[in-house]
Amino acid sequence: MIVTSAQATEKISSLNEVQAITEMVHLSFSNCPDERTKFLFKNLIDHLHNFVRETSLTHEEWLASINFLDRFRQEDHYIMVLSDIFGVSTLVDMVSNKKPLNATENTILGPLYTENTQILKNGDSIASEGKGDYFYMSGRILDVQGNPIAGAIMDVWEADQHGVYDIEYPDYNDKPDCRGRFTTGEDGVFAFRAVKPLAYPFTDNGPAKDLLDALHSTKYRPAHLHFKIVAPDYMELVTQLYFKDDQYLEIDTAFAVRQSLIVDPKLITDTSITLARGFKEAKPHHELERDFVLVREQDLIKPTPKA
Template identity: 40%
Template sequence: MSQYFNEAGSVEAVNSRMGPDVTPRLKEVMTSLVAHLHAFVKDVRLTQQEWEFAIDFLTRTGQICSEERQEFILLSDTLGVSMLVDAINNRRPPAATENTVMGPFHVAGAPAREMGARISFDGKGESCLFEGRVVDLRGNPVTGACIDVWSDNADGFYDVQQPGIQPEWNNRGVFTTGEDGRYSFVGIKPVSYPIPHDGPVGMMLDALGRGPYRPAHMHFMVMAEGFQKVVTHTFVGDDTYIARDAVFGVKQTLVAPFERVDGGETIWRSRFDFVLTPV
């Protein structure tokens, strides 16, 4: 093999420069990355102008990042990479509840609430009773499961996006199951909302003819001793964007029933059982 670079031998030229003390995992990842990246460039016959545009795009993606905004994660989300990494790292039996992306709006330390309590405090939206069970793969109830929940408000914003406007811990709470494994709380029927699209990722979505919207969903993080943690959403099945989620977070098994209640204490009811996988 020639020690000099040429088009045909580009992958070998780059990968052969790795030192002898590179860790096996880093060598595996970088060898594959170089091979796929070079194959992509050759496959599309990338032009100099396109390469310069890509460099500028990535530069602007980095420049818009801040403590409040991570445009690179947004890019990963909208290209389906975040969901793919999540799927690979959370393979479970068919009966178990599937994972999906956590999203950027989880806040640690949400208050523990009594089972059945209300989590929505801004007076907006259509009330919804969320209820169900946490069970193992055999259907046995899981006692002491911690269920951390959060959602947007009726205007499509999370409380951390509107400090001083929404009440603190609005549409958030932590619940713990008893011996029957049941959970319940009152929130609102969530609404769809757009991801931030005023930056490079939004420009990419526009160019691809894609929208920035996420379908309405409630976030759940379910943890119990001896079981894998589940980070997931339940989705409103008739939402306009259910088949066009900008970050590909929807899985068929996570589409939950939202039934209108006549004469009840809430306008809606949504029942969903979480099935946990042993560690």
């Protein structure tokens, strides 16, 4: 229904000023042709305006918030970091999850994914020598029935032994390290060498750090590996694997840990296996075998209709 200015004036005339501003904003959006968009913005405005009323937000407090966001845009550039530390990224994943129980759970992408990566074959290393303790991972990419998926493209990326990602180094120069891309064959198998991840500070400078300091909140992410997997006719999977006994599993500043994504690698002390897998030095390494299960649209669990 198209709302005219006369109808808007008549509707808000009976409201007090504090209530009227909310109604005026709703009316200004009421001609939006897409019902879902209109629904989302109506609820967004309701929550924002209720927050202002319930907290008696001052002009100085609101201006400080705007200045913080502007500083964030100028200094950090990764606005998704705010979504992560407020738990919104994880919450969106949780409320939209309709996967079968045997499917691999999604979790956050994080701000340090990039399309610039190394194109590798099974058994290759995503990390150059000296980036950390040796780590070997293998597994399969499967559908929910347990069948291998051929032609799946798997991106893997991680921080090095200093908790730093390649693109964070000043001398990066578009030379990817600790990241790689693999494509599965008919058997759905993948295997790669890497370094064992370590926990690291979520941020050590800038506005995000200042915010976490002001709130006396944890600034650490537990050790993890990132994965992004795509395959024809399947839904994209963005996920992470976390390591058992990490001290930050329960206080992850991004709230992204899931029990189903916690793994327990084995220590391989037979150095002949280390060398056979292509590592340069004869020293122990950690080993992990883990499959990933993708879903098609038709695999999703349909919501139960409301009475």
